[in-house]
Amino acid sequence: MTHPPLSQLERRRVEAQMMARMFAVLSQRFGDEKALALIGEAVDAEAEAAGKRFAAAAPNGPSLEHFATFIDLMRAGNALDIDRREIQGDVFALDITRCQYAHMYIKEMGLSPELAWTISCRRDLAFAKGYSPHLQLARATTISTGGGMCPFRYVWTEDRTFSDEVPPTRAASSSSSPPAS
Template sequence: MGVDLASIPLRSRRAIEAEMLARVYRSTAARYGEESALSVLSAAIDEAAFESGRAFAASSTDGMPSLDHFAQVLELWKSGGALDITDIQCDAQALSFRVTRCGYMELYREMELPVELHATLSCRRDAAFARGYSSCLTMQRPQTISQGADCCLFLFRWIP
């Protein structure tokens, strides 16, 4: 019998993943260097996020991904106080919003994870998730909290 990961709050799952991935990073970096270690983690995280995007697309009521359905992911991303999201705008072609507080960056600092892992463990998931959701979805994010900005700016475009 498998574990239902959906029953574990997302922030808790990310903490568990981060603890293990930080160990893999340290071990890999000691043997092959930091650049190789980040490359290995990035590939694994991209694959997991892509598959999560595909699974979310499959959860649409008619099985057809759309920007309207994709916008519902914001509730999942905000759950458990993980993110504070404001200025949400959505129409048939674009979804934009601002993340003003990132609980993941707070969590990673509390866990004393290496700073170079923060964006890799969290931010890099977004583009891969969008690609997994639909080839019609593109993402732009010119700034992030993990890079020192006061907020993350997101723009997803639906291009059929």
């Protein structure tokens, strides 16, 4: 008997269950900060590899236009509400106003905002980095860290310098790391 493929949201739930168990074990052994860092390294590696696979599937090679189609995979199953989705020149602007991923991790699974950000939001930068060295991400806040929306700005630049996104903090804070629990 074959089963239909899992949606991205369902896949992320399964992954999050395993990562939550890993976090608990790593936390006991090394503390929360080190546990988040180790899980973040694994998330980055997988997301960067996924970005490379997505780029390899681009019919005419990586481009901002092709990259923008990834959101269709992420919103499957009514996982996201998007207020703005547009490409203007070298910028892909995407404003997500409802994120079922964040809701699932924090409200349904009881994960901390820090762990939710690490296993979900953190992957956005690594995915972009894997997709192309020409792609940069700017995002001031996320829903998982208390923001009212996730304002993504992906910029295609020819100078191959990749700048890392500063992890957002709770909406009112300006710290450069995910919020502390």
